[in-house]
Amino acid sequence: MRAVRYAERWQRVCERHHRWQLDADVDHGLENLDVRESPEVAQAQRRWAGVEQRARRAGVEPAEVFGLARAVVCRWWEQALGWGEERIWPARLHRLAGGDAGGRFWWWHAVARDAVVFPEVVAMADALLDPAMEELAWADSGREEIRPRSTDGAFCRELGERVGRPWPGPLVAVDYDGPLVAGWLGTVIRRRRDIGDLDGRGQDPWWVSRERQPVSMGVQLRLLAERENGTISWRKAVPDSDRAGLERLLDEAVQMLGDVHVHSGRPVAEASRNMLRFLVRGSEILDRALLEAAHAALEAGVPPQFVGEWGKIPADLVEEIARRGPTGDD
8 A cells, every 4th residue: 555655664854964865766867855944854754753653552553644644735735736825835845946946846846745745744644643633523523413514613723723724724624525524534423423334444534545645756757748748638637527618619619610601592791791600609619618728727737838838828818817717707
């Protein structure tokens, strides 16, 4: 299991040389990252020893605790690209990149991820092992009286505080399919209510399904290389829900443009008018498809400058699409 693999190698910081050891089996061209400007990374490694002991006292395998905490925090890492209040991770990423990750942002985003989020992974593991956190989750759920989970519940607020983020509670609470809400939190509440085995895996709150495990650095770098080389297909990069909408718009445009023809039995003016109307309608649909594709690409993580270049879209419009969506709605 990947959680075991990473937990067995959690001791990644050489404190003598202030270096974070990178995976040697991934072709990224680096052996380590300099963490001298980010002492919190080494501090987290020292803190992990206490978390590991707490896990064992609770009868939980430390590898499983680490695996769940890492899955939760790595999901936050991906979502944080849209978190306007997040300041800690961007600053830490730039420091680990030697001062500026801007020129190769997405490459550093993949290579340095585990080092950047490591302090929060340890803090997350420590928090989820605390029985007081389970009590907060139980209280937020309504205990025996089932009620909708509040987006401002005590559990998410306290969890944010423990990882140094007092503000993301409402964002975390509505991440219904993530490893925290659908995994740990859901299992804890079902167990408290004595609800049976729903997933065929017992009542283990530390179990992380394969689809909720973080994407490996190697996979991220391979997809990034394909994207930069222009070999990645839009079907692979765009989520299913966006892809269906794009295909519908394109099909409509093709059908509309296919009806454009000059009828020999009609006056030239009328035929020209019909043809131009079809062309205008078709171009409107294609424009809409272009904006939808641009929005989907931005949501999938394609850098804005690439979206603008590939779609011949002005930079200010790309910025508007990123901020308000393809229709300009707030």
